[in-house]
Amino acid sequence: MTGFPSNFEFEITALHGRARAGTFNTPHGKIFTPVFAPVGTQASVKAITPAQLHELGASLVLANTYHLYLRPGDELIAEMGGLHQFMNWPGPILTDSGGYQVFSLAATRKIDDDGVTFKSHIDGSLHRLTPEKSISIQENLGADIIMAFDDCPPPGDREYNLRALRRTHSWAERCLKAKTHPDQALFGIIQGGVFSDLRCRSVEYLAHLGFPGFAIGGLSVGETKDQMHAVLEAIDPLLPEDRPRYLMGVGTPRDFVNGVMRGVDIFDCVLPTRLARHNAVLTLTGRLNLVNATFSRDPSPIDEHCTCYTCRSFSRAYLRHLIVSKEMLAATLLSIHNLHTLLQLAREIRQSILDSRFDDFATRFFESEKFQNL
Amino acid sequence: MTGFPSNFEFEITALHGRARAGTFNTPHGKIFTPVFAPVGTQASVKAITPAQLHELGASLVLANTYHLYLRPGDELIAEMGGLHQFMNWPGPILTDSGGYQVFSLAATRKIDDDGVTFKSHIDGSLHRLTPEKSISIQENLGADIIMAFDDCPPPGDREYNLRALRRTHSWAERCLKAKTHPDQALFGIIQGGVFSDLRCRSVEYLAHLGFPGFAIGGLSVGETKDQMHAVLEAIDPLLPEDRPRYLMGVGTPRDFVNGVMRGVDIFDCVLPTRLARHNAVLTLTGRLNLVNATFSRDPSPIDEHCTCYTCRSFSRAYLRHLIVSKEMLAATLLSIHNLHTLLQLAREIRQSILDSRFDDFATRFFESEKFQNL
Numbered sequence: 019m020t021g022f023p024s025n026f027e028f029e030i031t032a033l034h035g036r037a038r039a040g041t042f043n044t045p046h047g048k049i050f051t052p053v054f055a056p057v058g059t060q061a062s063v064k065a066i067t068p069a070q071l072h073e074l075g076a077s078l079v080l081a082n083t084y085h086l087y088l089r090p091g092d093e094l095i096a097e098m099g100g101l102h103q104f105m106n107w108p109g110p111i112l113t114d115s116g117g118y119q120v121f122s123l124a125a126t127r128k129i130d131d132d133g134v135t136f137k138s139h140i141d142g143s144l145h146r147l148t149p150e151k152s153i154s155i156q157e158n159l160g161a162d163i164i165m166a167f168d169d170c171p172p173p174g175d176r177e178y179n180l181r182a183l184r185r186t187h188s189w190a191e192r193c194l195k196a197k198t199h200p201d202q203a204l205f206g207i208i209q210g211g212v213f214s215d216l217r218c219r220s221v222e223y224l225a226h227l228g229f230p231g232f233a234i235g236g237l238s239v240g241e242t243k244d245q246m247h248a249v250l251e252a253i254d255p256l257l258p259e260d261r262p263r264y265l266m267g268v269g270t271p272r273d274f275v276n277g278v279m280r281g282v283d284i285f286d287c288v289l290p291t292r293l294a295r296h297n298a299v300l301t302l303t304g305r306l307n308l309v310n311a312t313f314s315r316d317p318s319p320i321d322e323h324c325t326c327y328t329c330r331s332f333s334r335a336y337l338r339h340l341i342v343s344k345e346m347l348a349a350t351l352l353s354i355h356n357l358h359t360l361l362q363l364a365r366e367i368r369q370s371i372l373d374s375r376f377d378d379f380a381t382r383f384f385e386s387e388k389f390q391n392l
Numbered sequence: 393m394t395g396f397p398s399n400f401e402f403e404i405t406a407l408h409g410r411a412r413a414g415t416f417n418t419p420h421g422k423i424f425t426p427v428f429a430p431v432g433t434q435a436s437v438k439a440i441t442p443a444q445l446h447e448l449g450a451s452l453v454l455a456n457t458y459h460l461y462l463r464p465g466d467e468l469i470a471e472m473g474g475l476h477q478f479m480n481w482p483g484p485i486l487t488d489s490g491g492y493q494v495f496s497l498a499a500t501r502k503i504d505d506d507g508v509t510f511k512s513h514i515d516g517s518l519h520r521l522t523p524e525k526s527i528s529i530q531e532n533l534g535a536d537i538i539m540a541f542d543d544c545p546p547p548g549d550r551e552y553n554l555r556a557l558r559r560t561h562s563w564a565e566r567c568l569k570a571k572t573h574p575d576q577a578l579f580g581i582i583q584g585g586v587f588s589d590l591r592c593r594s595v596e597y598l599a600h601l602g603f604p605g606f607a608i609g610g611l612s613v614g615e616t617k618d619q620m621h622a623v624l625e626a627i628d629p630l631l632p633e634d635r636p637r638y639l640m641g642v643g644t645p646r647d648f649v650n651g652v653m654r655g656v657d658i659f660d661c662v663l664p665t666r667l668a669r670h671n672a673v674l675t676l677t678g679r680l681n682l683v684n685a686t687f688s689r690d691p692s693p694i695d696e697h698c699t700c701y702t703c704r705s706f707s708r709a710y711l712r713h714l715i716v717s718k719e720m721l722a723a724t725l726l727s728i729h730n731l732h733t734l735l736q737l738a739r740e741i742r743q744s745i746l747d748s749r750f751d752d753f754a755t756r757f758f759e760s761e762k763f764q765n766l
Contacts, residue, residue, distance in 0.1 A: 060713070060714075060717045060719055061710070061713065062714055062717075062719045062721045064719065064720060064721070065720040065721060065724070066721070067701070067721065067724065067725070068705065069701065069705075089713070089716065089717055090688065090709070090712075090713040090716070090717075094688065094689060094709065097689060097691075098689070098691055098707055098709050098710070099691070104707070104709070104710050104713075105710065106705040106706055106710075314464065314468070315468060315471060315472070317471075317472055317473070327441070327443065331442065331443075331480040332480055333472055333478070335464070335468065335472050335478070336435070336472070336478050336479065336480075338464075339434070339435065339463070339464040339478075340434075340436055342463065342464070343434045343436075343463055343464075345434055345436045345438065346438060346439040346720055346723055346724075347436045347438070347439060347440070347441065349720055350439070350441065350720075350724070351441070
């Protein structure tokens with residue numbers, strides 16, 4: 019296995035069971051894993067400044083190729099110095115390939131073996147993505163970690179997954195060939211739906227191609243938790259130990275702990291910021307919706323044990339007032355708390371692996387009521 | 393003249409022409425004047441955290457009695473420890489009396505000599521404000537600087553202004569009597585429309601009552617700039633030199649400099665945050681609307697000479713992208729820039745007074761194209 023740039027060294031510092039604590043080097047800084055990546059779909063983590071994101075201790079941030087290709091355009095971003103400069107995030111950035119969004123967001127789409135033709139969800143204009151085009155866009159965006167273009171089938175359709183897998187593998191090879199920038203690490207994406215044999219076949223095929231890291235796609239899209247866990251357990255022994263593993267679009271705090279238990283290093287999810295925009299917050303005793311009248315005279319913070327700016331500074335009564343009064347600040351303050359919750363969970367998980375007590379941590383985590391109702 | 397608490401000492405450090413540089417002591421810290429107060433109508437400066445406001449160097453923040461009385465209610469805020477704790481602003485706060493909003497926002501209103509009955513603009517519920525009620529609400533809110541309840545007539549109607557002035561003066565006396573908290577400074581509000589003789593009569597009447605500071609109400613509501621300046625010039629010699637003067641709801645950068653030239657110390661305006669929510673920014677060469685396509689590939693900051701977080705961090709191209717993509721971050725970043733512009737102008741004005749070069753500063757300010765198109 020060759021072909022990945024030496025500036026993307028991945029070192030595993032500690033193992034506890036299958037949980038891994040590592041350091042992933044990128045041209046824009048080290049990522050300490052397990053890591054949770056906030057999502058900045060349109061080159062902005064919604065309602066949060068990069069300064070606030072930095073204060074939250076975020077390292078890796080995700081942005082969406084599909085969205086940025088359509089608006090403002092990858093060439094414009096390249097002209098502005100690339101995504102890091104454009105959105106003023108000096109740390110590591112990851113972009114997806116656009117594949118998943120084409121399948122989930124585009125108005126109409128037509129797949130063939132060469133690529134996908136689709137209509138923009140913004141203005142209905144016609145576009146075509148191929149493996150080569152996806153890499154070209156991602157090179158214009160300039161993220162540290164980029165993704166191979168993949169076919170994203172529904173997880174339970176075996177025939178479809180078989181066909182899609184062949185395509186995903188062929189596209190993965192074309193992405194590797196198309197890639198020209200040594201300062202970007204291209205991850206292969208493992209597909210195969212809920213079918214462990216297909217997933218294993220996918221890992222073997224992609225591992226053989228020598229990617230510097232592996233993304234696990236097509237999960238957290240409607241399958242059961244047991245199915246997700248079975249897939250992770252099946253592929254874990256086949257994945258190269260010395261490459262980072264990224265579980266795409268996952269997820270809740272419980273999914274996060276479950277993923278780490280099964281050898282995953284990198285996670286991303288819109289959950290913290292999306293919940294915030296729906297007035298919901300994550301707490302030790304579950305999810306709260308702050309618009310509830312029961313909080314109107316509640317002087318306590320969202321979570322008494324939380325050390326985020328929002329919990330250090332504001333009562334539930336104030337946050338509810340902001341929501342009811344339609345003040346934009348509500349989304350910012352709730353996002354800060356929810357992002358802190360996931361980022362802090364990542365730090366605690368990592369520390370427990372380094373201290374050889376991740377098993378205990380996970381047991382207590384699942385026993386507690388924490389996030390039960392998510 | 394007696395009756396104002398010693399913790400509200402106002403000291404004039406330097407005079408240049410009629411421009412005053414002073415220090416106004418409040419229980420929540422010193423206000424260095426001339427000062428620009430950002431407006432937090434509903435106990436939130438829109439789209440800005442208190443931490444960002446602090447970083448901008450804001451000292452005094454304004455909140456609106458009318459809005460907070462209706463939602464979430466002044467008693468709730470008192471129960472939560474008062475406005476400082478509720479909105480987490482440890483610095484000085486000023487509340488208006490609710491008078492102006494009753495006249496400008498309430499659905500229907502009926503004025504009599506005792507007070508005003510009006511319907512809430514939120515839910516149509518019926519309410520009554522009197523001088524005593526306004527003071528009671530403002531004592532519950534707990535701002536450092538509070539305002540007498542006044543009748544706010546249209547500026548050009550002399551008969552109406554004569555009647556309203558009698559009422560405003562009688563209400564000012566009732567406010568003074570109703571006030572019970574020694575840690576709040578109650579300002580009298582000078583009315584009289586565009587009629588200098590009425591304005592002077594108002595100053596004489598209110599100065600006699602011994603207020604620790606004076607607000608100038610009923611300006612910047614449709615009269616000409618010349619009319620506003622004439623009023624300020626007429627009342628300046630009659631106002632007690634040793635009390636701070638607050639020009640309510642004013643205003644643009646030009647109004648600010650014009651006010652300081654005519655002896656005013658305190659200003660507030662929603663302009664910076666309101667412009668931001670309409671995608672407009674203040675620059676050295678005037679007002680820009682960043683949604684304009686001409687900025688789509690503009691790599692420069694809003695203002696090359698500006699030192700705010702937004703200008704240090706982001707291009708016009710990025711800000712336009714946020715606006716076009718309907719990202720909430722746009723309002724935050726544009727508000728930061730616009731607030732910085734006004735707060736920085738206040739600091740420069742103050743320094744120029746301390747350096748005995750305010751005349752030069754003002755001359756250059758008006759000669760430049762700065763803010764011409766506001």
